[in-house]
Amino acid sequence: MFTGIVQALGVINAIEQRGSDVRFVVETGKLDTDRIRLGDSVLVNGVCLTAVELDGGGFLADVSNETLSCTTLKQLRAGVRVNLELALTPSARMGGHIVSGHVDGVSRIEEMYEDGRSMRFDLGLPESLSRYVAVKGSICVDGISLTVNEVKNDAFSVNIVPHTLDETTLGTAGIGQPVNLEVDLLARYIERLLSAGHPSNDRIGMDTLKNAGFL
Helix, strand or coil: CCCCCCCCEEEEEEEEEEEEEEEEEEEEECCCCCHHHCEEEEEECCCCEEEECCCCEEEEEEEEEEHHHCHHHHHCCCEEEEEEEEEECCCCCCCCCCEECCCEEEEEEEEEEECCCCEEEEEEEHHHHHHCCCCCCCCCCCCCCEEEEEEECCCEEEEEEEHHHHHHHHHHCCCCCEEEEEEEEEHCCCHHHHHCCCCCCCCCHHHHHHHHCCC
16 A cells, blocks of 8 residues: 655666566665565555565566556656656655555546646546546546646646645656546445445435435
């Protein structure tokens, strides 16, 4: 598990073809590589990858066809910067929100404009994920825990403060850039609990809440 608080900007040093899928060679920048052990999970642009080899200044990770097909990792090239975070430990600060590293969908940056000292980003919202995104709720964008400021039918917006622009890949992002999205895990579990026994219900009403014991 992760928090969505980016700990370092890394670089994809190389992408090696391994049969029908690939292996990433990741330089970890200021990330403390002494804390990485073989088999550890590392969040790379919001995708949980397993360190299969260590090389001093970074780690190597295999990326399956499933991951390539469901995330933006298939579009990465050698030399591209990525957001990195190590997995949570029992003593870690929960600065963001609970992030699993399992990408729910891919979006694109539709608009970017100044908002005071921050930058406002408007991003597309896939229809399949719209019910999990709420104003002032949390969402993970390329591994970054962000607060949702506005939600429309097919888009949502977030404000990116200067520190986040400096310390993550959003500082060099552009309109049209694809990003990985992970919705709040708690929203998914709440939906599952409320829909138990009512698989055909798409909407949660008073009867649903009553049957689930909330009323």
